[in-house]
Amino acid sequence: MPYDALSEVTDDALLVLYANGDAEAARALTLRLTPRVLRLASRMLGDAAEAEDVAQEAMLRLWRIAADWRQRKAQVATWLYRVASNLCTDRLRQRRPVDLDAVPEVEDGRASAVEGMIEADRARALQAALDLLPERQRQAVILRHLEGLSNPEIAAVMDIGVEAVESLTARGKRALAAALAGRREDLGYGDG
Amino acid sequence: MAMAETDDDFSDAFRGLDAAFAAARAMAPAPSERLLSRVEADALRVAAARVAAEREAVRPKPAQPARAGFWRGLSEAIGGRRALAGLITATLAGVWLGFSPPTPLAGLTQMVSQSVLGSAAAVEGLDLIPTFDSVLNQG
Missing domain, CATH: 1.10.10.10 (Winged helix-like DNA-binding domain superfamily/Winged helix DNA-binding domain)
Structure with missing residues (x-):
């Protein structure tokens, strides 16, 4: 599906398209969700490099569960925020106290x-x-x-x-x- | 009073919190092209791996593993590789003795045939598969 036509498509529908092999859906989800998860990670961690790693890892987990997404009831963004938050918490707990x-x-x-x-x-x-x-x-x-x-x-x-x-x-x-x-x-x- | 001044400071800061939130939203970090490329590359890599796994799952099984399964099952039914090797060895030994019996065994064969048939010549003349005519002659 052309990228421009995907701007009105929901996250859930894009994820189903991606799971069916639509590369444009992958690009649309990347551009739509990566900024959100990066912002959250940056503010949780206060470290740009670590935030990028967390954002990439959270998105990677999204790609991996895409094929099974129909069985889930959560919103994609909600699920992604939760995954990113947990990754941030893991990193914060490995740090020394502020x-x-x-x-x-x-x-x-x-x-x-x-x-x-x-x-x-x-x-x-x-x-x-x-x-x-x-x-x-x-x-x-x-x-x-x-x-x-x-x-x-x-x-x-x-x-x-x-x-x-x-x-x-x-x-x-x-x-x-x-x-x-x-x-x-x-x-x-x-x-x- | 010192206490009033502290309260004023706190109130100002609390009122200014919305401005700080607005400033932080305006200066939100944006993903670099490098990060976006990495994320998109991950997406394509995961998709390709999934397609390959699905193709592997639906590919028909070759016939050879089924035959191997038969022989493996037979071997296990007999008692394993060692038992199968012993069985093959015994079979080959029997075939070899049948074609080329050792001399002491030939004497034993002669003795047994004499006691059974009553004549040494009868061993060579013994017809194990008689013809139909000979059966008729014997009535």
Whole structure:
């Protein structure tokens, strides 16, 4: 099937097409899903190289189960987020505990000079704060506020209830706010 | 008061969290062409391996393994390779003795035939497959 014609096709249908030997479906799924899983892995791990490895491994597992996908009830994206999250968790547990002194600080002075740099510093500070969160809180906050998933979707990814998701995101946001509290001037919040 | 200042800091940061989320979304990492190529290559490789496995699964079995299975089954029924080798050896020995009996065995054969048939000449003249005429003559 031509690639342009696949833009409206669902992930599930694309996966069935791929399992039937459609190379264009493989390309469409690659372009559609790899960015999502890479974003999640980057924010969970805070390491670009590791995130690429996780993204490739998660997609490889998707290719391998494609032929049996009809028997599954989960959404493709939900399943993929779950696989990527588990891969990230495995890697995080192999690391040493985070050293609070090693978290990069926002650069003083230059941050407020250029708006683009403020944006970059805000994103960098947020990532540094995310790195300090417990894994489950971090995962819930990333999926809710950076990937834009609904609470029921996050519940499916994390295999927990919606109320537990709400609790995790609330605690995660509170911890992030506390971590960013001392940086309002650096991050351009001083006026508001 | 110090406490009020801390609360203000916290409130500002909490209100600014949405801005930080927006900044992070705007600066989201994008996959490189190299990563996309690797992922797509994995997809094609897995698909090719699956097709090859399916072809192998539906390919008809050659006849030779079935024959091998028969002989293997016969060998196991007899008692294994050693028993089969012993059986073959005994068979060949019997055939060899039939064509070329050793001298002591020839004497024994003569003695047995004399005791049974009553005449040494009867061994050579013994007709094991008599013709139909001889049967009629004997009534």
